[in-house]
Amino acid sequence: MLFLLAILIGVLYGAAVYLLLRRNIFKLILGLIFLGHATNMLLFVAGGLTSGRPAFLRGLQDEAIGMSDPLPQALILTAIVIGLGVTAFALTLVYRFYKVTKTVDFDELSENE
Amino acid sequence: MILVLPIILPLLFMVVLIFTRQWLFFQQAFSLLASIVLTFVSALILSDVYQNGIMAVQPGSWEAPFGITLVADTFSALMMTTTSFVAIIVMIFSPGFIDKERQTAGYYPLVFGLLMGVNGAFITGDLFNLYVWYEVMLTSSFVLIALGGSPEQLRGSIKYVTINFIASIFFVSAIGILYGQVGTLNMADLAAKMRTWEGGSYINSALMLFFIAFSVKSALVPFFFWLPASYHTPPIAITALFAGTLTKVGVYTMFRFYSLFVVFDQQFWQIFILTLAGLTMFIGVLMAASQFDIRKILSFHIISQVGYMVMGLGIFTVSGIAGAIYFTIHNMLSKTNTFLAGGLVYQRSGGYDLKYLGGLYKASPFLALLFFIPAMSLAGIPPLPGFFGKFFLIKGGFEAQQYFITAVAILTGLFTLFSMVKIWNEAYWKKEPDDVKVKNGKVHPSTFIATAMLAVAVILLGVFAGPVIEVCMDAGEQIVNPEMYINAVLGR
Numbered sequence: 001m002l003f004l005l006a007i008l009i010g011v012l013y014g015a016a017v018y019l020l021l022r023r024n025i026f027k028l029i030l031g032l033i034f035l036g037h038a039t040n041m042l043l044f045v046a047g048g049l050t051s052g053r054p055a056f057l058r059g060l061q062d063e064a065i066g067m068s069d070p071l072p073q074a075l076i077l078t079a080i081v082i083g084l085g086v087t088a089f090a091l092t093l094v095y096r097f098y099k100v101t102k103t104v105d106f107d108e109l110s111e112n113e
Numbered sequence: 114m115i116l117v118l119p120i121i122l123p124l125l126f127m128v129v130l131i132f133t134r135q136w137l138f139f140q141q142a143f144s145l146l147a148s149i150v151l152t153f154v155s156a157l158i159l160s161d162v163y164q165n166g167i168m169a170v171q172p173g174s175w176e177a178p179f180g181i182t183l184v185a186d187t188f189s190a191l192m193m194t195t196t197s198f199v200a201i202i203v204m205i206f207s208p209g210f211i212d213k214e215r216q217t218a219g220y221y222p223l224v225f226g227l228l229m230g231v232n233g234a235f236i237t238g239d240l241f242n243l244y245v246w247y248e249v250m251l252t253s254s255f256v257l258i259a260l261g262g263s264p265e266q267l268r269g270s271i272k273y274v275t276i277n278f279i280a281s282i283f284f285v286s287a288i289g290i291l292y293g294q295v296g297t298l299n300m301a302d303l304a305a306k307m308r309t310w311e312g313g314s315y316i317n318s319a320l321m322l323f324f325i326a327f328s329v330k331s332a333l334v335p336f337f338f339w340l341p342a343s344y345h346t347p348p349i350a351i352t353a354l355f356a357g358t359l360t361k362v363g364v365y366t367m368f369r370f371y372s373l374f375v376v377f378d379q380q381f382w383q384i385f386i387l388t389l390a391g392l393t394m395f396i397g398v399l400m401a402a403s404q405f406d407i408r409k410i411l412s413f414h415i416i417s418q419v420g421y422m423v424m425g426l427g428i429f430t431v432s433g434i435a436g437a438i439y440f441t442i443h444n445m446l447s448k449t450n451t452f453l454a455g456g457l458v459y460q461r462s463g464g465y466d467l468k469y470l471g472g473l474y475k476a477s478p479f480l481a482l483l484f485f486i487p488a489m490s491l492a493g494i495p496p497l498p499g500f501f502g503k504f505f506l507i508k509g510g511f512e513a514q515q516y517f518i519t520a521v522a523i524l525t526g527l528f529t530l531f532s533m534v535k536i537w538n539e540a541y542w543k544k545e546p547d548d549v550k551v552k553n554g555k556v557h558p559s560t561f562i563a564t565a566m567l568a569v570a571v572i573l574l575g576v577f578a579g580p581v582i583e584v585c586m587d588a589g590e591q592i593v594n595p596e597m598y599i600n601a602v603l604g605r
Contacts, residue, residue: 020279025271032278039282039289046293071293075241079285082248089255090274095260097267109268 005045012038024069025097029090036083040076047072116160116170116183116236118154119193123146123229124481130222137217144221145204151228152197153524159190163584167601169238177603178302182238184602187588188438189235195445196231199357200224202449202567207350210456215261215348223260224354226253234362238602240288243366247284251277254359258347269346274340280329287322290315299375301522301602304373304595317377323370331363332425334392337416341400345408349459351456352408353452356415357445357562363424364441368434371426372592373599386426391521394420398528402535407455407465411448412531414491418444419523424522426508428513434589436505440580443490443574450487450567454510457483457564458540463552467539471551474541480556481541486568488537490575492530498575505582 012034013072019031094104101108124128126147133139162168167186171177185193203224211220237243255277259270292298294315295306307316329336340360344352375382397417404410422444425437455465457480462470474481492499503526510519545551574581591597598605 013591028271028275032275035279040288042286043289043292046289048293071298072289075289075292078241078245079502082245085252086248086255086274087279090253090271093255093259093267093270093274096262097264097271100262100264100267109271 001051002049005041005049005107009038009045012041023106025094025106025109029087029094032090033083033087036079036087040079040083040105041059043072043076043079047075114170115154115158116168116185117172119151119158119236120183120229120234120300122151122154123232126151127222127225127229130225130236131219134217134219134222134309137213139539140216140221141204141208142476143315145201147225147326148197148200148204148228150230152194152201155190155193155197155232158185159187159194161163161557161582162187162190162541163587165304167597169602169604172278173531178291178297178299181242182299182301182602183236184301185236186591186598187584188592189365189366191442191584191588192361193232193235195442196228196235196358196361198570199354199445199449200228202453202563202570203350203357205566206353206453206560206563207309209559209561210350210460211348211564218260218441220257220260220351223253227234227257227354227358229253231362233356235365238300240291240300240303242298243300244284246287246456247362249279250359250362253283254355257351258343258355260351260419263346266346271340273343276329276336278338280326281319283322283329284326287319287326291319294319299602300369300373304376305603307376309376310376310437316374318369319380320374323374324367324447327363327370328389329363331360331367331423332393332416333389333414333419333420334396337393337397340416341409341412342414345406345465349408350457351454352412353449353456356411356452356464357449360415360419361422361441361445364419367423368426368437368592371429383429385428386423387515387518390420390427391518392420393417393423394525395521395528398525398532400599402528402532405467405539406539407458407467408452410536411451411455414451414529414532415448417446418491418530420525421503421506421522425509427518428506428509428515429593430509430513431586431589432505432591433509433513435582435585436502436509437589438585439578440506442503442581442585443571444501446571447487447490447497447499447566447572450493451484453564453567454480454484454487455561457556457560460556460560461552461554462540463554467536469546469551470540470547471543472541472545476553477556480561481537483561483564483568484541485537487571488533490571492533494530496575498571498578501575501578501582599603 016031016034019027055068055070070076170183229245233246332340394417401410401413422437422441425433490499493499493503
């Protein structure tokens with residue numbers, strides 16, 4: 001499981017960097033989304049994987065031994081929400097940019113002196 | 114519980130301002146008042162912290178390593194006070210400079226969103242919470258930099274959003290890796306655990322990720338290219354606010370992290386940071402000297418000056434840190450002031466390009482004076498605060514026997530003077546260019562008053578350098594001895 005997740009994270013990071021290096025601004029945003037997801041997965045795995053155990057228990061103290069750590073999950077939840085907000089803003093920005101310049105090419109980003 | 118106010122108050126102000134967006138005059142007056150209140154609260158915290166030592170609050174009664182702690186030491190209180198003071202000035206400046214569309218499109222609420230994020234980043238004692246405050250601050254700045262939506266701004270903000278998003282990714286990955294290793298997010302607890310850590314050197318990789326994240330945000334070499342590519346695009350009041358606050362949050366966090374978390378391989382980190390600091394100040398100032406747009410010269414200057422602050426961190430003695438903190442405060446005021454003076458040039462002459470400016474000294478000597486004061490302060494001419502800042506840094510450098518970086522700092526000072534004199538010569542001193550007609554505009558009184566007030570503040574910071582340095586020494590003491598911070602938070 002850990003091995004598969006590690007490969008998945010690597011593939012996500014690779015895809016993200018590939019997309020970031022494209023000439024299309026929209027693909028740049030896609031790259032940012034991938035980057036965000038790869039990092040969320042990284043947080044999840046780095047926080048320690050515990051399979052088949054709940055994160056919240058109501059019962060006694062000794063039942064809590066071996067329960068999965070709720071904190072990374074809370075962190076990821078927060079990071080997802082933040083990532084969603086920033087992505088929404090970035091998409092709007094690119095759309096605005098497209099409406100003004102009628103192109104999504106990176107060349108349009110360089111300043112016309 | 115006064116410590117929650119710097120976060121709660123901007124939030125409340127923001128909510129009020131969002132719902133009253135159409136009443137322009139109310140927005141202007143209320144934000145001015147609100148920023149004064151905020152400065153007052155921060156100053157109260159500063160005096161309390163200076164007298165009674167580090168203040169730590171556990172909101173929600175969750176004790177230290179489990180809940181999110183708010184901590185204020187002298188450094189963070191100083192930074193908060195200066196930030197809110199800069200906000201007052203920008204709030205006076207903005208009504209006379211920013212067009213009505215932008216002002217009613219949410220400029221004022223966004224400024225308070227920014228201030229909330231900045232203050233939160235200054236006083237949080239929790240790693241992940243720090244990330245959240247960074248995002249609050251950045252999201253507000255994203256909208257502010259794109260506000261109005263001119264093509265130039267859109268270009269700048271796409272770069273700005275992208276690079277800051279990537280830096281945040283570095284930040285979160287580092288938090289994840291560190292949490293996986295050490296198992297806590299409370300900064301004091303983390304620092305305490307690291308001091309007895311035997312689990313290998315993964316920590317350094319996490320620290321390097323942190324370092325990359327913060328050097329992007331504070332525009333260190335080699336991560337500074339986004340800054341001059343985006344900072345000149347919004348109206349200069351917004352740039353001035355950014356210049357006075359945003360990069361300094363990155364610098365602040367770097368100080369905090371270095372103090373708390375650099376336990377292993379200190380030698381490596383010191384050399385690494387000093388090298389980058391030297392490169393940053395030198396490359397920044399060289400690139401500034403080659404520009405012809407006032408805003409771009411000043412933007413490159415931000416980079417160069419960040420190098421000085423980080424140099425103080427690399428020296429890491431009490432006097433070096435104190436010098437760096439004093440320098441940071443001076444820079445927040447003087448830098449904002451030069452940007453505002455640039456705004457006055459724009460109102461008077463209708464442009465920022467030095468090639469098409471001239472004769473301003475003859476036309477309005479007062480405006481020239483308002484630029485001259487902060488510019489000479491940045492260049493480090495006594496008795497202005499820039500001189501004392503550099504003096505203490507260089508003195509700290511000699512005491513710590515870091516001769517090379519000190520030499521670079523002195524050399525950079527000369528180039529800084531050169532590029533400031535360049536603006537002075539081209540915009541104020543030389544005759545009006547023959548081939549272009551320089552616009553003969555009017556300066557709005559509120560912008561003039563704001564710039565003048567800030568210039569007075571810069572002079573006062575220089576005149577009262579002694580007492581301020583005392584406070585900075587106290588802050589430096591706390592940074593160099595992180596045990597004080599750890600003990601205050603963990604209640605030992």
